[in-house]
Each structure stands twice: as structure tokens, then as C-alpha cells.
Amino acid sequence: MDWQIFGVWLAAFMTLGIISFLYKDNVFYKAAEAIFIGISAGYWFIVFFWDSMVGKFYVQAIESPEPEHHVWVGLILGILMLARLSNKVGWIARWPLAFVVGATAGLYMMMFFVSNAMVQVQSTIMPLWETGDGWFTVFNNIVIIIGVTCGLVYFFFSKKHEGAFGVAAKIGIWFLMVTFGASFGYTVMSRMSLMLGRLDFLFGTWLEMIP
């Protein structure tokens, strides 16, 4: 038996099984979903085993000519994580969890502050005067500056939205709406692309109808 042809048929069957959910929840969908959950958990399990445990930990801690001993601490923290599976000693899993949360908080604090706040503020500072890029650029600069400032006003909670401040907040929400519209359009594009990929598989790879 040719495994490739069998694979294509199997994949087609599974694809249709999941699509059948559109009609209603049914046994094919449930079976496909169950397989999906198992396969994807297994996939992650294996890749993490080979790439992280063998490819990194084992090489660094044991195989390397100059073993690094500190990674053993990481291993212990990791094993403590598995304590969660038990109700009795589950509390000890908080130690690795605290490590993860602390590391993430420390790193995010700097990452987001610099890249998403400071750099963005700095690059919003633009001239409202022609400096060689044409007046359309100036117009665009004005739009961006108004958009960012008014958007920030909308998310400002220490003052009532009234008077000039209220107007700014209103303009801010309009900008946010256009932004959401752009995301909306892009998300639709994305979702449709995903389905196109599946149809290409069904009617191209499997049924061989697509030129």
C-alpha cells in the first residue's frame, strides 16, 4: 500500500469529519476532535522532549565537554511543576510557577515599556511643517498625532469626558473604531485564507481537480 495515497485519503476524511460540525455536532466531529487533542498533546510532548530536554538540557548538563551545572536547578524546578498532578503536594508547584511569573513580569516590564510605550511616543513626535516629504506627509502626521493623543484621552480615567476633553475622547473613539475596522477586515481575510488552504487540499491534493 502506498502510504502517501493512504495519508491523503485519511486527511481528507478527517477534514470532512471536522467540517461536518457546520451541520451539527456529530460523532465524526467528536472523533476527529478527540484525535486532534491527543495528537497535538503528543506532538508537543515529543518536540519538547527532543528539542528542549535532549537538545538543550542533556547537551548542556551532561554531554558538553564543559558541563554547566546550573541547568540542574531548572530541571528541579521543572519536576516540581509536575507536583500539580497531585492534590497533596500540589502546593509546591507554586515555586516554579512563581519563577515563571517573576521572570515574565521582570522581562515584560522592560520590553513593553521600551518598545510599546517609549519608542511609540518618540516616533509620534513629527513635524507639522513641510520638511521635504510633501504636504501630504504633513497631513498624515497631523492625523497620526491627533489619533494617538485622542486615543489616549479616551483611555484616561481621571477626568470626566466633558467639554474639550469630551470632544477629544470622542475623536479618540472614532480612531479606535477605524482601527477595529481594519482589524476586522484583516481578520476576515485571515479566516477565509485558512479555509482556502483546506479547500485547496480537498479539491487539489485529494481530488486533483484544481489546475
Place this chain on the structure above:
Amino acid sequence: MRREIPLVITFVVGVVFVISYFIPHYPFNEFESWFTDWFSIVGAFAIWLGALNLMKISTLKIVKQKKDWPFSALTIVSFLIIVIFGFYGGKGFRDPGTTFDWLYVYVYTALSSTMFALLAFFVASASYRAFRARNFEATLLLVAAFFVMLGRVPVGDMITGFLPLEYQMSHWANWVMNILNTAGQRAIMIGIALGLVSTSLRVILGLERSYLGGD
């Protein structure tokens, strides 16, 4: 003790990451690379925890003969199959041509892609039944969405084909994305960044403890 030790760990680790951003040398750079190595290993165990938990729940379901238990059995079997082939394959387990790769291409890819592809249909049906220009804001949203949806595919330029090239739909979409969208996203971004800074600060200082759970 059950509460204090995690708080100390969070504090020390968080502070090291912040300080090593400013002070580039020993001992902070050393600690930072240690912690980075540990994080990678703990991350792997977190995934295993998820997988083992799934096995635990599925097994319990089968043992207690709960509703839909045969599907749990299916989950366990498919988990075991891919894990066995993964271990068996050695370091080159996912090279093209291996059984693991076959499972990836024909089972995993088919299932995961189709699962998400269903959303295409839900978006369409919600477009018909739910997305309404019920006020000025929602109208603005939908109009911007139209510009982008038309401008990002050739059909937009076909519809506006009578206009000069630089006034066609795709240029309008470019403008919406690069100017209006950038402005709005930037405001959101700055807001989220400040929110993250204050949350992280609370976590590091131990003012925020909800991640530790109850008791």
C-alpha cells in the same frame, strides 16, 4: 512558608531581569542567562504537565465510564501513537519520510487546520446576522473594514479601475492601515504597555498574588 517562598522567588527573579537591563555585567548578566536557561526547561515541563493532565482526566473519564468516554479513549490512543513514533524516531524523528512526519502532515495538519478553518464560515454567518451599523461608531468600523477588505484584494482595484493608479482602492487601504490604523493601534499599545508595567510591578512587589491561587 507556603506563601512566602513563592513571593521571594518572584521578587528576586523579577528584579534580576529588570536590573540586568540596566547593569550589563556580573553578576546580573550571569543570573539572567541562568534564568533564561531555566525558563526554557521549566517551559518544557509546563507543556508536559498539560499533556499528563490531559491523560489523567481522560483516564478518569474512562474509568468512571462518564458520558462520551470512548472519545477519551481515542484521545489517549492517538497521544500514545504519536509519542511512541516520536521516541522511536530518535533525534531525527521528524525528518521528511519518517512516520512521525507522516502523522504530522496527514493527521495533525489536516485536523488542526480544519479546526481553525471553520471560523471562515462563522465569520460569514455572523456578517449576515450580527454585524450591524447600529450607531455611528459601528458604522465607522464597518466602513473601514470594507475599505480594507476590498483594497487588499485585486477586486478592489478592478472596481476602482477607472481612477488613476494612485487613487485606486489598494492605495486607500494602504492609507487606512499606515495612518489611521497606526494611530489607533499606537494609542492602544501605549495604554497596554502602561498597564503591563503596573501589573508587573505589583507582581514583583508581591502586591498581586492572584496567580498563586486560593488559600
Place this chain on the structure above:
Amino acid sequence: MNTRMKEIIATVAIVAFFLICKYVLPKPLEFSPLVSNLIIGAMAVVFIIILIRTLQGKYIERRIVFLLVGIALLLPFFMQFDLPLQVSPEVKATYDALESLPPGSKVLASFDYDPPSAPELQPMADAFMQYAFENDLKVIIMGLWPQGPQQANQSIEAAFVANPALREKVEYGVDYVNLGFQAGNEFVIVGMGKGFRSMFPTDMNGTPYDSIPLVKNITNFGNIDFSLNFSAGKPGTVEWVQVGVDRYKLRMAAGNTAVQAPAVYPYLNAGQIVGLMGGMSGAAEFEKITGKTGKATTYLLSQSSAHLVVIGLIIIGNVAFFREKKGGK
């Protein structure tokens, strides 16, 4: 006839449909321009019927909408139209950045996506791989998503199929290397800033880092000339910008799924990334500008038709909504 009967008949009909497609219909199937235009006309008529029904207050059923979308996505695959496609400035910037790299430059390509996002990102990756190999760029592949390195292998294979001469020319370990996946999300990038070796002690197949000619002299981002990131979410472009670009001064461009792309525009306009390819349209534009026409270009017609259907459905729904509102008052 009860529901059970109906369902059985429908199932039989679906199976029959696929069997006919597989064994009866000509392969490949191509519609003549006349048939294509007739189909487009028929779709327009269907929409008018839906509009009328909706205005009468009879909303059509969800499943019919599903079917309609399926048809609108599928049929354009068999039609032949020449589509105008204008390359957007952000895609052109990506291409220009690649063009400016002298042969032998080291490009770090991070594959941060999984199969569901492959329809959008794989065409970009395929075109990039072929371009890189043809222009003698040295590619260092890695993944922050476990599936990434495997998707990269598919891209390499696609490049070899598109240009068979490359199979002889390109050598693993010298012209490209696949470092595989590493756990730890953005912390992997932090670690790579200190040294690639510590995060990837071996490549995907267990070869030690120091015995791979291409990378043995690479310590960290300082030795990388350019980076391209294919990203479907977190961790992805945002994390690469925050750590790789802003902290370690990496020069980078990104290919994103359409869902993620709008949030990346501020980085583009702040100069944190030099170029951006967003979603299927970005992929098609990149294929066009590199001249490596592939899947994305063939999807464009279906993509267009899907957008029109969604816009049509929103308009119909809203027309009915305003009519109801008027009637209600």
C-alpha cells in the same frame, strides 16, 4: 420525511458528490470564460434572492450561508482571470531590504507558526527560501513554535521542487541550517542575545553547534545581517521586535498572518521593522515582486470572491436591519 431520513439522504449525496469529483469529472477542471461569467451571474442572482427573502423578514438559515461561502471560495479555483495586483510599500520595503544584502549575508529566519496559519505564511516562506538560495543568502532557520522547523523543511523542499538546480547547489550546514525549536518563548530571544550556542547547543538533528560550518562563528545577533520572521501570534513578531530589535539591534522584516498584521503596523512606522507582509495579500505581493509565483497568487481570486460575499452579507443584513428599525418606529 423525518430528520433522520433527510440526514441519511444528505450524507449519501455528499459521498456521491465527492466520488463523482474524484472519479468522473475531468482533471484538472477548468471553466471556460463563458461558464465562469455564468457562475458569477448566478451568484449575483442568489444574492438578490437572499436580499429579498431577508427584507421579507425571513432570514436564511445558517447552513445555507455556510454552503454559499463554501461555493464562493471553491469555484474561483477553476476560473481563469488576470488580476491586477499592486505591490504595497511595506512588501516592497521587505523585498528591497533583501535585495540590498550582498551574497553570503547571514539571514536568520524564525518560523513561528503552525499548520493552521500555513495557507498565509507558507507561500511567503516558500518564496523567501527560493529567493535566498538563488541569491546566495545563508539562511539560519529556527522556530519559537514547535511546528516551525518542520514547516521550514517543507519550504526548503518547495524551493527545491520549484528550482531543481538548487538541490545540487545548496548544501546543508554551509548554505542553510535548521536549528530546530526551543522552548521559552521570548526568553529564547533573550538567551540568543547572550549567545546562540546556549539556546541551540545542537541543530535540529543533534549535530553540535560548533561543528556546523555556517554557524560555528556566529556568537549572537551581532553576526546576523538580517532577520525575517514568519509569525502567527505569540511568540512572534512582537517579541522579536521587543527583544531582538530594540534590545539587540537586529535588523528585521516580518511576514504575519492577517489577524496579527494590523497590530504590527506601529512597529513598521516607527522603523522598528523595515518591512511587513500581511496575510494572503502580502504573500501574493511578495510572490509577485520576487517573481516566484506560487499558491498565494492562485488563491487571490477565491480570496476576492470571499471578501465580496462577506461584504454582500453585511450589506444585506444591514439593509434588513434599517428596514426593521424604520418599521419598528
Place this chain on the structure above:
Amino acid sequence: MTKQAILAGVILVVLLSAGAFGQDRPEAVVDSSNLTGAILPAPVTNIEAKNHKYDDGERIDLFWEKSVDDPDNIFGYKVYRIDKDGASELVRELLPGTTEYFDEEVENDVPYQYIVAVVGEAGEAPSEMTPEVMAAWEFFNFSKLNILILGFIVCGSVLFFISSAKSGKKLFIRKIGGLEALEEAVGRATEMGRPILFIPGILDLDDVQTLAAITILGKVSRVIADYDSKILMPVSRSLVMTSARETIKESYMSAGRPDGYNDNMVQYITDEQFGYVAAVNGIMVREKPATCLYLGAFFAESLILAETGNSIGAIQIAGTARPGQLPFFVAACDYTLIGEELFAASAYLSGDPKQLGSLKGQDIGKIVAMSAIILGTLAMTFASAWELGFMQSLLDILNSIFVTN
């Protein structure tokens, strides 16, 4: 004493480097013998070696201007490092077009010199030798001082407001529009005699959005208890179920109607995303709630829920901080709490000092951002339009505050 030592050290280094200069260029460094009779390529010019600032003393940066024969007549560049004993080492071969190299294989506080040679067909054309340079160690990265100061301002104001809220000071938070809408919607369901559906997202209790949703649930269930209307709350996490039950029970107690509460108000369905959505859809179609509230962390299920809610004619109010789902909620719901508004609503309702203080502290950050943008823009505009000197200096100051590299 120390001063003298430093002085002595400096003199020593100067002498040593002078000695190094005095030496002949090491013969072994480059092979410039002209074998083929072809002409040697032009050497690079303006070569400069610098200590890389603000690191652990582990890197020397090398810059030069490329040879005029680049790229047509050369094969590339070779970088040589000469240590204090005069021994040279080839550190890297580089491609044509390169104008910089960062040497990270140096030792801390050891003097080095460099030569960059252009490699052509005829051999190698060496550059001048650079003056001695050492990779030095700096205590603090002063190029990031501004980040530290700004960070202190934001973090400091968060902490300040948290402590002042804790000490009982009343902090003003503007009214959130969605909260009024929330109350109206509950009232409407009561009038119609139909239930209210509350979905707290699909993430667990460790997500802040879920926590905010539970806080708002406290308020909503209080109104429900007062009006004696009915609430339906299918959830996808067992922990969320427990805490939601407690919250609703408390509301009924404080409304003086403990008998009105029962556990069936909150039901755990399943952790599985689509399975959960299918079940919620079923409940919606069967029970026809008049009001649907979606507050918390949502993923792809957002539009499926909103669509079903719309088809049964319910009033829908949503709130999430997940940007990907906000567009769908805004388009499909009657009112949406956008991003931070969800947290602000929760802070407003709970009066929790931690939340209120953070919100206020973030507002300070926003004031800084907004004023920097406005001031900077004005300064830049005036500086570029009329070349006003003091505006240029203001701009320079602002730039130095926000510069990140």
C-alpha cells in the same frame, strides 16, 4: 594615593602603546607579496577601533570605510587582532561591502590593536594599525538612564496612588458608560420576565479579565437579586464556577433574599472551547435570554456567541481586553467595554485600592506620553519651520528623554 596610581597606570599604558607604535608592523600579519603581478587593491581608510560602551567589557567595535576597489576587484576583508606581545591573529574573514566588525573574543582590560586587510587577486593590502584599545567594563548602562528615570516616574506614581488609596483617600474615576447600560439591560430583562445570560470568558481565574468579570458579576447579581430576575451562567472552568457561585450567593444574602439563590444558576459545561460554545448556543436558543453579557477573555467563540444572541433578539453587552475579538464585539453588541475600560469598570465597582491606584498611576503615564507628543511636535514644527534655536533645544531634550538606542 589612588590618583597617583591611576596617573602611573596611564603613563605606563601610554609608554607601552608608544612602544607598540615604535615597533615595525609585524611581518607575519599579512602576506602582501605580489605573486601574480596584478595590482594590490586599495586599502581601507579611516579605520577606527572603539570599546563597546556599557557592556561587560567583552566587545570591541571596529569601523572603517571600504576600499575603493570594493566590490569589483576584491574578494573580501580580513580582520587581524594584535595583542600586546605583538602576536597577530586572523579573527574573521568578511564579505565585500562590510564596513564594521564587532570583536567579541577579547579579554577584559587587555590592550589590542587591529588591522583590516583587503584581499584581492594580487594578495592582501593591509590598513594602518589602529591605536590600542581595551574592552572596558562599565558599572551602569548610562545610555539607558532615561528609561530608568521614566520607569521610576510611572512605577512611583502607581505605588503612590495605591498607598494613598489604601490610606482611605478617595480617588476619582470617571463613570464608565457601559456600567449604566449594564443596569438598564438587567432592568429590561426583568420587565420582559426573561433571564439574563452571563458569560465570564473562557479562561481560568488566573486571568485578570476573568477576575474583572467576577467583580462586575457581583454588581450585576446584586441588581438581579433586587429585581428578583433570573440569571444563567454557563462556565467553562470549574474554579470559575466555584467563585461565581460564591459571588452570586453573597449578592442574594446582602439583598436580604438568601432563599432566592440556588446553585443551578451557575453551571460548569466543559473546558473544550467549541464544545462549550455549542452548549451555550443551545441554552441561548432554548431559554431565550433578554440580555446577554460577555465579559472576560474571549477567543474565536466571540462571534458565534454574538451571532446567536442577535438571532434571539437579546440586548448584548460585551467587554474584553483581547484586541483580536474587540472588533467583532463592537460590530455585534449593543455596548462594548473596550480594553482597559473593563478593568476600570471593575476598579470602579470594587473600590479595590490596588486596582484604583494602578489605574491612576497609568493615567500619569498617559499624561507624560501625551504631553511629550504635543510638546515635541510643537518644538519640532517650530524648529523646522522657523528654525527657532530654543525650540530645537527643547526638541533635543525631549529626544534625549525618549531615545532608546
